[in-house]
Amino acid sequence: MFAVYAAEPNAQDPLAALRIGERPEPEVPDGWVRVAIRAASLNMHDLWTLRGVGIKPDRFPMILGCDGAGVLDDGTEVMLHSVISDPGWVGDETMDPKRTLLTEKHQGTFADHVVVPARNVLPKPAGLSFAEAACMGTAWLTAYRMLFVKSGLRPGQTMLVQGASGGVSTALIALGRAAGFRVWVTGRSERKRALAERLGAHAAFETGARLPERVDAVFETVGKATWSHSMKSLKPGGIIVVSGATSGGDADAELSRLFFLQMRVVGATMGTRDELADLLRFCELSGVRPVIGTELPLERAEEGFRAMLAGETAGKTVFTR
Known part of the structure; x- marks a missing residue:
């Protein structure tokens, strides 16, 4: 074959x-x-x-x-x-x-x-x-688990997606917008930031840019290149959900900031068959594709x-x- x-x-x-x-x-x-x-x-x-x-x-x-x-x-x-x-x-x-x-x-x-x-x-x-x-089976399922199983976000809160154009990132943007979150994104190029906004992001910023305010959750798939920005962009008590490190995993953990501001960092890997079934129903109900x-x-x-x-x-x- x-x-x-x-x-x-x-x-x-x-x-x-x-x-x-x-x-x-x-x-x-x-x-x-x-x-x-x-x-x-x-x-x-x-x-x-x-x-x-x-x-x-x-x-x-x-x-x-x-x-x-x-x-x-x-x-x-x-x-x-x-x-x-x-x-x-x-x-x-x-x-x-x-x-x-x-x-x-x-x-x-x-x-x-x-x-x-x-x-x-x-x-x-x-x-x-x-x-x-x-x-659906990898990128979108990973995004679904990050957002709805791991993050604990509530509709109306603000999320930051590091990286605007990858498979998991674009899924996070579409799912987050459909679920009622305020979606912010970073991207390396104007083309990628424009794509994120077409997908539903409320705002797109240059990589590493200072945000208008701190966010409730950051979704990380980039790793070393964006980790410090993720830590600085997060509200006290906020959460970073990590499912990858495409730029490398050897990042400064910034432990002082982590414990002093009582931040949370959680990992997410893929998802379950039941979560995939739930994702499919969510897409059917919301019209997200x-x-x-x-x-x-x-x-x-x-x-x-x-x-x-x-x-x-x-x-x-x-x-x-």
């Missing part, structure tokens, strides 16, 4: 490990299902896989892609939940120490077919296209990878079949 995959890990030049071509058709174990992929979205996690982060060397070659939407063998239209927990695990699957994401142990979605446990498929809502549904910045046939996947590596994305990148 046709696939986009990582041939081996390459920490220094991840795109040198990228391959586009034929891979074996997957076998379908008992309790698993086969999905014919119609659309799959690109995530930063795919670049980490090419670098060899979070995957054992003996797992290569590895078909890339955490997210996807498609059709079961019986014709049912479905979308995927990317977190695969241990069969015996009960409860929040993000807390399962044996959990994996697609592309860490099991082959991913950038292919004609993918196989996943039966519980990892959900019916695709009729109101979502395959491309839109393919955006993911912004797709680039849609490419899977054969042109390298273009999407190059744009992400260069930081030139504006919304989600989706590959279609």
